[in-house]
Amino acid sequence: MDLFYRSTRSKNETVKASQAILKGLADDGGLFVPESVPTLDKTLEELSNMTYQETAYEVMKLFLTDFTEEELKDCINKAYDSKFDTEVIAPLVEADGAYYLELFHGATIAFKDMALSILPHLLITSAKKNHVKNEIVILTATSGDTGKAALAGFADVEGTRIIVFYPKNGVSPIQEKQMVTQKGDNTFVVGITGNFDDAQTGVKQLFGDKELAAQMDEAGFQFSSANSINIGRLVPQIVYYVYSYAQLLKEGKVEKGEKINVVVPTGNFGNILAAYFAKNMGIPIAKLICASNENKVLYDFFETGIYDRNREFVLTSSPSMDILISSNLERLIYLTAGCDAEKNAAFMKSLSRDGKYEITADMKANMEDFYGNYASEQETAETIKNLYDKTGYVIDTHTAVAATVLHKYQEATKDDAKVVVASTASPFKFTRSVMNAIDMKYDSMTDFELVDELSKLANVDVPKAIDEIRTAPVLHDTVCDKEDMKSVVMKFLGM
Ligand SMILES: *Cc1c(COP(=O)(O)O)cnc(C)c1O
Numbered sequence: 460m461d462l463f464y465r466s467t468r469s470k471n472e473t474v475k476a477s478q479a480i481l482k483g484l485a486d487d488g489g490l491f492v493p494e495s496v497p498t499l500d501k502t503l504e505e506l507s508n509m510t511y512q513e514t515a516y517e518v519m520k521l522f523l524t525d526f527t528e529e530e531l532k533d534c535i536n537k538a539y540d541s542k543f544d545t546e547v548i549a550p551l552v553e554a555d556g557a558y559y560l561e562l563f564h565g566a567t568i569a570f571k572d573m574a575l576s577i578l579p580h581l582l583i584t585s586a587k588k589n590h591v592k593n594e595i596v597i598l599t600a601t602s603g604d605t606g607k608a609a610l611a612g613f614a615d616v617e618g619t620r621i622i623v624f625y626p627k628n629g630v631s632p633i634q635e636k637q638m639v640t641q642k643g644d645n646t647f648v649v650g651i652t653g654n655f656d657d658a659q660t661g662v663k664q665l666f667g668d669k670e671l672a673a674q675m676d677e678a679g680f681q682f683s684s685a686n687s688i689n690i691g692r693l694v695p696q697i698v699y700y701v702y703s704y705a706q707l708l709k710e711g712k713v714e715k716g717e718k719i720n721v722v723v724p725t726g727n728f729g730n731i732l733a734a735y736f737a738k739n740m741g742i743p744i745a746k747l748i749c750a751s752n753e754n755k756v757l758y759d760f761f762e763t764g765i766y767d768r769n770r771e772f773v774l775t776s777s778p779s780m781d782i783l784i785s786s787n788l789e790r791l792i793y794l795t796a797g798c799d800a801e802k803n804a805a806f807m808k809s810l811s812r813d814g815k816y817e818i819t820a821d822m823k824a825n826m827e828d829f830y831g832n833y834a835s836e837q838e839t840a841e842t843i844k845n846l847y848d849k850t851g852y853v854i855d856t857h858t859a860v861a862a863t864v865l866h867k868y869q870e871a872t873k874d875d876a877k878v879v880v881a882s883t884a885s886p887f888k889f890t891r892s893v894m895n896a897i898d899m900k901y902d903s904m905t906d907f908e909l910v911d912e913l914s915k916l917a918n919v920d921v922p923k924a925i926d927e928i929r930t931a932p933v934l935h936d937t938v939c940d941k942e943d944m945k946s947v948v949m950k951f952l953g954m
Contacts, residue, residue: 462524464491464690467793468804476523477585480578480691483684488807489800491690492790496739497521499701503742506701507709511548512539514702515695518740522694523581530584538577538695542566542611544923549573549699551706551879554852557722557865558712559882560703563855567637568885568924569779570730571608573699574692579616581691582683586618593681596952597621598665600658603634604779604888606648607641609685614643620680622647622948624658627938633888633906633928640931647951648935651944661944671945678954687729688786696733697740703879704742713877718745720874723881724861725749725757726780728787730881731829735791738828745876750864751833752777757785761831764823766806767815775836776892777856779884784810792818795825830872834863840896842866847897853917855884856892886913887925 464479466472468489474482479491499506501517509517515535516528523531539548543564552559565572586595595618599609606623613621625638627650638648651658665671666682675681685692700721707713721744723731731749738744751758753773760766768783775781793803795818806816834842842859846852854862861880868874886893890909894901897916901909907929914921939947 460524462497462522463494465494465798465800466490467492467789467800468807469800475525476690477525477588480523480581480585480689481589481591481683483686483689487804489804490688490787490789490793492793492798493522493690496736499741503705503708503715506705509705511698511702512536514705515539515698518698518701519694521740522690522697525588526581526584530588534577534580534584537580542572542576549702551703552852552882553712554850555846557862557878557880558703558707559852559854559858559880560699561882562699563882563885563888565608566611566924567604567608568888568922569604569608570881570883571605572611574687574695575605575608575612575685577612577695578685578689578691579613579619583616583618585691591681593676593679595619595683596675596680597685598662598682598948599685600624600655600662601630601638602626602655602778603630604884605685605687607634607637610638610641610643610646610648612685614641614646616645620645620647620952621685622649622951624649624651624662624944626650626654626658627652629654633890633925636928636931637924639933639935640928641934646935648937649944649947650938651941652938653941657941661941665945665948668945671949674949674954675952678952680952687727693729693733693736693787696730697736700734700737700744700879701740701742704737704744707877707879713743716743717877718743719877719879720744720746720748720868721879721881722748722750722861722865722868724777724780724857724883725751726782726785728757728785728791730883732787732790734881735828745828746868746874747829748861748864748868749829749831750861751831752780752839752860753833753835754781754783755833756783757788758831758833760788761826761829764820765815765817766810768810769814775856776839776889777860779857780860791826792822795822830868832864832867834860834867838863840892843893843896847916851918853886853893853897853913853919854882855886855889856896857884857889858882859896885922886917887922
């Protein structure tokens with residue numbers, strides 16, 4: 460039986476998984492959610508003897524029911540291969556009493572690789588199933604990390620092209636170097652003279668341009684999005700929570716049925732929502748601990764039931780969590796409102812009109828699995844230093860936000876359940892902040908000197924993703940004004 464997906468904003472649209480992946484967003488602006496969360500049909504013992512790829516199949520087959528076994532296994536095997544620098548794909552590292560689930564062993568050394576390495580394959584399979592003849596053109600605006608992960612995922616994937624716009628003077632030198640050295644005939648990277656909002660607004664305009672859509676259709680192209688609200692990004696993220704629990708069981712770190720807590724450094728609420736789905740599929744997870752940086756909208760929300768984005772935007776050392784609207788939270792709102800699309804739509808309307816909404820007491824009660832807290836910049840730096848001093852293990856700034864919040868949770872509740880901490884980026888990606896946290900004396904070094912110093916300090920080889928860009932030739936040097944984005948796209952597509 461097929462599992463269908465519905466929009467969070469109206470009852471009318473019901474689609475299959477492949478259609479939800481192709482569309483990304485529902486026509487009414489809502490997000491697709493499965494009509495019910497499937498239960499795992501393998502025992503945890505069985506799962507504990509499976510590889511990452513086998514686990515991925517067991518989880519994803521329950522959500523993507525209109526994919527054949529062969530199609531799905533083919534997508535999985537193309538995604539989770541030697542692009543990852545470890546066969547286990549997502550290793551667990553024990554440090555200071557917690558299990559760090561390292562989600563940064565893919566091509567761009569951040570957790571976005573976990574989903575963006577498979578999304579292109581899910582997308583082209585979906586296109587074939589739905590008899591889409593056009594080539595899929597992925598259009599993305601990036602503030603740094605997502606762009607590179609999407610480029611790496613889509614590079615040389617047949618039937619796709621990818622265009623990434625980034626603010627020319629608004630990303631870190633390493634982030635820019637990572638993007639402009641991207642290989643692949645189907646990739647195109649453009650710097651724009653403007654900020655991230657300009658890039659984002661420009662991309663949204665292109666998506667909404669009906670005239671352009673018609674011209675593209677004639678030329679054999681159509682746009683699609685690799686945005687984190689796509690169900691094709693959410694489902695692959697459930698896998699590593701299932702896998703990590705099964706590994707803990709296999710290694711005798713937890714007993715059968717023993718409940719663990721999960722801590723997730725949160726921005727758009729996608730990663731922690733995946734953990735919530737894993738729990739609802741049958742993984743023994745007690746608390747879902749939602750960690751924010753100084754942009755603590757979610758902490759305030761879990762405390763008060765009021766979501767309020769009307770506040771100052773803070774630039775922090777964990778930039779991938781600098782977000783005031785956590786898009787994927789909409790799915791939790793919908794689910795805890797008893798799948799009441801009308802109610803959810805009203806909240807989202809007041810969010811876009813007034814920048815805030817308040818949920819009901821019943822809904823708040825339905826969110827008891829969640830605990831929210833946040834870490835200041837200083838606390839985050841102290842956590843990196845303390846963990847390094849105590850154990851020699853070095854974590855990145857985002858993971859350090861999670862570890863800080865874990866300590867706050869444990870102090871407040873005395874809960875001593877075992878904990879998995881989602882470790883979302885390699886410390887090599889945020890080298891300067893990490894090294895400065897350990898000792899300010901490093902601040903005078905260049906970015907690549909810091910990389911070598913970190914490698915010595917942590918006793919970890921420099922990841923290939925960083926080593927490569929030291930000498931890699933620049934392959935993309937197009938820069939344009941925000942007004943010219945459309946003509947740049949048309950030129951790249953040969954229109
Ligand atoms: C994207 C990102 C996050 C936030 O994840 P969400 O799914 O958006 O909550 C956290 N850490 C890093 C390093 C990221 O790239």
